[in-house]
Amino acid sequence: MHTILPFLLAMIAAVVLLEMWANKLKIAYPILLVVAGLLVSFIPGLPAVRINPDLIFFIFLPPLLFEASWTISFKEMKKWWRIIGSFAFLVVFFTALSVAVIANHYIPGFSIALGFLLGGIVAPPDAVSTGAITSFVKIPRSTSAILEGESLLNDASSLIIFRFALVAVGTGQFIWQQAAMSFLWMVIGGVGVGLLIALIFVKAHKRLPTDASSDIALTLIEPYFMYWVAEQLHCSGVLAVVSGGLFMSARRLEFLNSESRIKGFSVWESFVFILNGIVFLIIGLELPEIVEGLHAKHIPLGTAIGYGVLVTAILILARMISAYAAMLATFIFRPNVAPRARRRNRTWLLPLVLGWSGMRGVVSLAAALAIPITLDNGTEFPQRNLILFITFVAILLTLVIQGLTLPYFITRWNVFDGITNHEAEHATRKQMKQGLKQHIYKFLKNKHENELLDHPGIEKMIKQWEERSKAGDEVLMNEKTKLIFVELLESQRQYLSELNKDPNVDEDIIRIQLYQIDLEEERLKII
Known part of the structure; x- marks a missing residue:
């Protein structure tokens, strides 16, 4: 504890300093944090960063999702629910399927089930990365609403794929009827649990003699409680937190006074910033242990990098195809809401932003680390180290390549000329x-x-x-x-x-x- 605590405090200090440096350089801080973590990981004598896979989701995911559900505009989500739903569910499944087919065909030892497991891990884009990167350019409210709404829901869909793939890898079989019933329960049960617990907490805020401090303390407990109860009932903890957060966000004026809202905003902003910063640093710090695992399995580093680049290319291509398909479908079926730039040639550049904003991050790392080391029968989980390494490469490449070029594309080509009013x-x-x-x-x-x-x-x-x-x-x-x-x-x-x-x-x-x-x-x- 005496060794880890100074290291954690140093990580928080590094997050703050790197964020200030990133603002000065005008680049998104997640990019700098990942690269810094990667460089720091090569310093000898530092304690190894190991996170219990059973706790990775529970520590980081609930508060990040809860805070995001409070900041998003539910009105905009309803307005763009078709494209948000398609990107959060259909595009995630299409991406996972594409990764599964390519991995099964090109990576030795990868079954379709393992391919779906990898696809479920790397399919969801990271909201924090996208938000940090697009903050340096002006984008229309509709585009930001789509990206924010997608990020709230795609975590749930990707983790459902991840969970089913884990079962298929462990048992060697996949029963569609059981999977369909499980999927329905995870979705309906997750939303129901989140709404019920949110309603209970809203009434507690109203009836208990709370002040600003106790109100804020309760809001810190709420996402963890929603997630834990939903997971205990074997439904989606992610959907429970998102639905509960949206319910409470819409009623914030009813159960929180002005002092609680003002102070709570500052507390949550700092809390989520620290959590995100630590996670992005951990992404870089985890590399030596992942590479060690590759060496233990006698997998050449160059070969593993090649697989990572291949999967990253599939992720980018699948999202670009989906973005242009969504644009085409909008022009065909709902031309009245289709976005249009002043020049027709720029109109078809609009999906480029949506397609190129698929940076991976926190959820992908958490899912990869949550893969069990052994199966239920005690045998080693197949290809775990390679999956971890491919995930790391996908996160690093999408953050650095897409993250650094997305603002340039938007400003250089005036993509939103005539749309941002x-x-x-x-x-x-x-x-x-x-x-x-x-x-x-x-x-x-x-x-x-x-x-x-x-x-x-x-x-x-x-x-x-x-x-x-x-x-x-x-x-x-x-x-x-x-x-x-x-x-x-x-x-x-x-x-x-x-x-x-x-x-x-x-x-x-x-x-x-x-x-x-x-x-x-x-x-x-x-x-």
Whole structure:
């Protein structure tokens, strides 16, 4: 413990320093972390990084999925559910099938079951990598919503493939009827468990005398509890966390107060950043042990690298084919929602971003490390070391090659020219703020008109809103005025919630304004 703890603290410090360096270099921090971990792994005397395969999913996956489900726009997910669903399920299966066929044909000792196991591991793109890389360029809200929504669901589909492939490798047989029933239970049971537990926690937040600290502590427990209960019932823990997270996210205004939301946002942002950073460092640090396993099996390093490059090429090709197939299907079946650039030749560059944004990362590493060392009968798990190495190569190549070139493609070819509408965004913000000012004035005028004559503070407040100016900090407020102001802020939240039902309004803009209202409410407490 005395050896590992300083090493873990050093890892966190390295994550922070490398993230700052990555921002200065204007590259995504996961790329730098993986490369740094790889370089550090060659330093002699460092303790070997070994993670218990049984715990790898439970430690990292639930909070990462839970946080992602809170940040995504559920409204955008509903809007683009067809393409999100196709990429999260159909494309993942197509990718896993492609890897399985190629691996079975070209890699000695790989059965179809082992190929599907490898395919399930490397099929899902990593949301953190994609988000970090696309943050340096401006992409349309629809594209980011598709990538975020896909990343929430493709983990579940890939891990279902992974679980079935493990059973097939262990037993040597695959019964379709049992697999179909198991699949239905994993999906339906996972969603049901997540929603039920989320409902229980929402009621607990409401009825218990919680404060900001206890609210945040409960939110840290919730994803682990959802995942654990679902896995105990042999359904999808990933879907349980995602469905529960989406349910709670949509009701955050109901059971969390402004202080809990503000502080919780900061805590979760730091917590998830540290988790992601550690995982990407571990990806690089794991290489020496993986290479050792290859040497133990007398597999030449060059041959293994060749297999890794082959599988990576299949991953990229399968996703590119899927992206252009989705674009073509959209033009045929739903031409009214098909994206179009100002120039027709650029329209067909749009799937390039979706297809080229398939960087692999956390989930692939976790799944590969979760492969048991031995089968149930005690024999060694076949090709485990080679699968680990191929996964590492796929993560490294997609992060470095696609991660470094994706922003260049977007900016060099002006892929989103004519689609990213900054004027519309600005107009939406202006319309929202104008609507808020009118709503505030009407609220105060109608609800507190009788108090205008006997309270100069409220009269001044209404006059300021009527004149469309902000009340300065020098305005003194007594407790009565504060209560009215808090009521006014709550009315603004209700107005924004109603406005968010408009499908043309960007939910991110609404959330930013809600965050500012939370800050204003907290400011009132210290006046």
